[in-house]
Amino acid sequence: MGPLKQPPPVRRIVADDEPTVVEPPKRRNGTAQAVKDAASGLLSAPRRHTARKGKVKERMRTEELAIAYGGKPAVKGVDLPVNQGEVLAMIGPSGCGKTTMLRSLNRLVDQTPTATRRGTIYLDDEDVDLLDVTELRRKVGMVFQQPNPFPMSVFDNVAYGLRERGSRRPSRAALRPAVEEALERAGLLEEVKDNLTHPALRLSGGQQQRLCIARSLAVNSEVLLLDEPCSALDPHSTSLIEELIMSLREEIAIVIVTHNLQQAYRVADKVAFMYLGDLVEYGEADQVFGAPKAKRTRDYVRGGFG
Amino acid sequence: MSTHASEGRRIATLRRRRFQPPRLPRPQLPRRERDLLKPEEMVAWSPLDRLGVAAAWFCGLLLIAISASIVIYMLVRGLQYLSITALFQHPVVLSTTQITGTAGGYLDPMEGTLILTTLGTLIALPIGVGIAVWLSEYGRPSWLARAVESGVEIVAGTPTIVLAIFGLLVFTQGVFGFLSFRAAGGAVFGRSFFIAGIMMSLIALPLIVGATREALQSIPAHVREASYALGKDKISTIRRVLLPASRKGIATGTTLGMGRIAGDTAIVVLLLGATPLQPLGNTPVLSTLRGTGSTLTSYVYNNSPAGEGNAPQKAYAAAFVLLMLVILMNFVVDLFSRKRSDTWAR
Numbered sequence: 073m074g075p076l077k078q079p080p081p082v083r084r085i086v087a088d089d090e091p092t093v094v095e096p097p098k099r100r101n102g103t104a105q106a107v108k109d110a111a112s113g114l115l116s117a118p119r120r121h122t123a124r125k126g127k128v129k130e131r132m133r134t135e136e137l138a139i140a141y142g143g144k145p146a147v148k149g150v151d152l153p154v155n156q157g158e159v160l161a162m163i164g165p166s167g168c169g170k171t172t173m174l175r176s177l178n179r180l181v182d183q184t185p186t187a188t189r190r191g192t193i194y195l196d197d198e199d200v201d202l203l204d205v206t207e208l209r210r211k212v213g214m215v216f217q218q219p220n221p222f223p224m225s226v227f228d229n230v231a232y233g234l235r236e237r238g239s240r241r242p243s244r245a246a247l248r249p250a251v252e253e254a255l256e257r258a259g260l261l262e263e264v265k266d267n268l269t270h271p272a273l274r275l276s277g278g279q280q281q282r283l284c285i286a287r288s289l290a291v292n293s294e295v296l297l298l299d300e301p302c303s304a305l306d307p308h309s310t311s312l313i314e315e316l317i318m319s320l321r322e323e324i325a326i327v328i329v330t331h332n333l334q335q336a337y338r339v340a341d342k343v344a345f346m347y348l349g350d351l352v353e354y355g356e357a358d359q360v361f362g363a364p365k366a367k368r369t370r371d372y373v374r375g376g377f378g
Numbered sequence: 379m380s381t382h383a384s385e386g387r388r389i390a391t392l393r394r395r396r397f398q399p400p401r402l403p404r405p406q407l408p409r410r411e412r413d414l415l416k417p418e419e420m421v422a423w424s425p426l427d428r429l430g431v432a433a434a435w436f437c438g439l440l441l442i443a444i445s446a447s448i449v450i451y452m453l454v455r456g457l458q459y460l461s462i463t464a465l466f467q468h469p470v471v472l473s474t475t476q477i478t479g480t481a482g483g484y485l486d487p488m489e490g491t492l493i494l495t496t497l498g499t500l501i502a503l504p505i506g507v508g509i510a511v512w513l514s515e516y517g518r519p520s521w522l523a524r525a526v527e528s529g530v531e532i533v534a535g536t537p538t539i540v541l542a543i544f545g546l547l548v549f550t551q552g553v554f555g556f557l558s559f560r561a562a563g564g565a566v567f568g569r570s571f572f573i574a575g576i577m578m579s580l581i582a583l584p585l586i587v588g589a590t591r592e593a594l595q596s597i598p599a600h601v602r603e604a605s606y607a608l609g610k611d612k613i614s615t616i617r618r619v620l621l622p623a624s625r626k627g628i629a630t631g632t633t634l635g636m637g638r639i640a641g642d643t644a645i646v647v648l649l650l651g652a653t654p655l656q657p658l659g660n661t662p663v664l665s666t667l668r669g670t671g672s673t674l675t676s677y678v679y680n681n682s683p684a685g686e687g688n689a690p691q692k693a694y695a696a697a698f699v700l701l702m703l704v705i706l707m708n709f710v711v712d713l714f715s716r717k718r719s720d721t722w723a724r
Contacts, residue, residue: 180603206609214607216600220722223623232618233608273720284604291608 128157131295131325132177132212137191139172139181146172148349149191154295156325159317161340161357163333164372169349170329174297177327178212179205195295213288214297218304219280221272221287226264229272229283230254233291250290258286259316278309282316289320296320298328302335314339333373337361345369449701456698459691465699468654484696486654487677491640491703493571493666494650494673498578498639503632505579506586511616513587514594534584542648545577549649557668559658567651570658571667574649581642582635586628593627594620598722630714637707640700643675652676674700 132154139147147169154160154177162170175181176189179200193200200208210233221229227244230251235241251268255261260282264275272283281301288296298317302310317326317339330336336343336357343360345353345368353360353369364370423431467483509526517523549557550568559567597620605615621628646652651670658668672680678697681687 178607180607183603183606206611209607209609214604216604218598218600218722220598220601220604222601222605222619223720224618232605233610236610236614271720273722287604287608 128155130154131156131196133194134173134176135192135194137173137176137189137193139169139176139187139189141172141184142186143188145349147176150346150351152344152351152354154325154327155342156294157322158341159321159326159328159339160342160344161336162327162329162344162346163331163336164346164352166331168346170346171299173346174214174299174327174329177295177297178209178214180209180214210291211293212295212297213291213293215281215284215288215299215301217300219277219284221275221280221283223271223273225269226255226272226275226283227251227268230286230290233287254286254290255283257289257320258282259312259319260286276309278305278312281305281309281313285313285316293324295325295327298326300329300331303331310335333361333375345372347372449705452694452698452701455694456701459695460698461695464692464695484674484677484692484699487672487674487696488699489655490571490646490650490671491673491675491700493671494575494578494646495636495639497571497575497667498582499632499636501575501579502582502586502635503628506583506631506635507590507621507628509583510587510590510594511621514591515612515616515620530584530587533580534588536580537644538581538642539644539648541577541580542645545573545645545649549573549576559670567670569649569651569670571650571669571671574645575667577645577649578639578642581638581645582632585635585638586631589627589631589634590624593624596627596721597623601722626714630711633707633711633714637704637711640673640707641675641704643679646673646676647679650676652680674703 130153134150134152137147137150137152138145150169150173152173162173164170172181177193177200181187181189182205195203195208195211222232224232227247231244231247234247234250252261252265255264260279263279264270264283272280275283281304285296285301302313305313314335317328320326321341328336328339340357343353343355343357344351345360345364345366347368353364353366355365359365360369361373364373461483464483465488466485468485509530513523513526546568548554550566552564552566554568554573555566557572558570561567601619601623602615605619606612610618650672652672653670655666655671656669657665659665674696678693678700679685681689681693681696683690685693687693
């Protein structure tokens with residue numbers, strides 16, 4: 073029996089060895105200089121744009137929106153406008169209600185059995201509770217943290233939302249222009265036009281995520297909710313998505329939840345900082361990052377917590 | 379001059395020292411050889427550990443030996459008696475209710491196995507997938523879901539002879555008379571492909587439910603939400619996204635179930651009659667399904683030294699055919715589960 077003679081090698085742990093210690097960088101707490109130092113790194117990040125071109129128009133608005141999961145409040149009475157023509161970034165530590173806010177805008181929060189909601193959400197001055205939920209979700213599209221194309225071809229993924237719309241199933245040929253337009257708008261057409269019939273799950277992660285955006289665009293979404301869309305992607309795919317966000321910003325209202333402050337600064341026109349279910353600060357990106365009014369915002373933006 | 383120069387050097391050194399961070403001892407990087415114990419440092423394995431490892435090896439090898447001997451023995455015996463002509467010959471019937479005798483082939487039992495497996499699977503597949511979808515996607519009220527779950531577990535754990543005797547009890551009732559022969563006095567015979575197929579579907583059902591449910595539950599929640607976010611309801615999400623995504627699991631469960639049906643004897647003996655194909659009525663397909671028949675398993679049983687036929691060479695050949703059939707099905711399952719599948723990050 074060969075294996076019995078030679079026991080497997082054992083790792084020796086030497087107790088008195090010098091451990092490798094990485095010292096945390098020293099912080100000068102509380103001084104204005106520290107804020108400036110930390111923010112200067114942030115503010116030196118390249119903006120994807122300089123100024124808004126189109127007209128800014130309010131599309132969605134929440135009033136006194138409060139959401140609780142099984143009695144535990146997640147969002148505590150938030151008033152937040154969502155404008156077309158600019159990108160709204162929602163920042164804040166984990167578990168502070170950003171994603172819950174986002175999911176309430178297309179009433180996806182209704183899927184959670186324990187969730188209760190108070191307050192009103194308006195889409196073009198209409199209460200979303202009075203809208204048909206299918207209609208609402210087509211107007212307010214959503215992209216998730218993990219790319220999640222459906223297990224079908226690239227074409228069928230984009231056509232998915234268009235099908236079963238009327239009583240009759242539209243044919244492939246009839247859907248083709250709409251599918252190609254959506255892929256074009258999502259900047260994916262060039263890469264996939266020769267293999268529209270390939271399974272979507274074989275695309276790269278970044279392509280999958282853009283496909284998910286195309287899927288929303290195909291049903292003519294007017295508001296696009298992005299829940300940390302780049303957290304599972306490499307830097308190149310991230311920058312492609314950020315550019316895509318910039319190109320879409322004129323035609324649709326975009327809300328992006330992100331933990332990456334650099335990203336928020338790069339793409340956002342307006343920034344909402346949420347902390348423990350409260351909307352602590354809402355304003356122009358330059359103001360929130362450069363000269364935050366609230367102390368908690370200042371601490372968070374500086375990297376003090378979260 | 380020289381002192382001046384050395385003084386300057388000294389100051390320079392001091393200055394450099396002052397502005398340099400304190401020099402920490404360099405951490406020693408672990409090296410592979412250093413981390414490994416030398417042979418003389420190694421602790422010998424205890425006798426019990428040696429015994430355990432030896433036992434594990436022995437058990438594994440024993441299992442290989444057993445399965446290899448089954449296949450080889452059946453291969454030798456089966457090929458010895460297997461003749462191609464017998465595959466396509468009807469068995470010779472000596473009595474009206476039993477296949478007996480040494481003459482004839484086993485065409486009828488082979489057809490019987492195929493018919494029964496198909497029928498049982500066709501009944502079990504939609505019901506099994508339906509139960510799995512309900513359990514995984516709806517499952518409310520929860521007490522009902524728990525009850526359904528334990529129901530499936532009980533069916534899975536019931537010996538097939540018990541299922542068979544229960545089936546006989548149920549299907550000899552007058553209301554089910556249309557499914558099988560009737561004796562002259564009006565008593566229901568309670569044996570036919572329909573009846574055996576219904577009870578056989580119960581064997582395949584738990585396997586299909588289990589595999590489908592597992593496949594559905596492995597689909598991340600955000601995939602369902604992505605479909606809802608496009609304005610789809612639950613039904614079309616299940617139909618267009620969830621079921622296609624769990625195709626592999628459904629196929630695996632179904633093939634496993636087919637293997638179990640093909641290999642079962644008790645239900646065939648009690649509920650199929652173990653006769654040659656004896657159609658009832660004149661409608662082409664329906665007559666066969668309402669009539670009695672036999673499968674390879676009951677044929678092997680009847681022709682084995684324990685059965686009435688006592689023609690072991692026939693039994694060996696039929697058993698070989700059955701074994702090949704089941705091994706083939708397991709191979710198909712392997713193909714399904716080995717195929718690379720595209721899935722989502724979790």
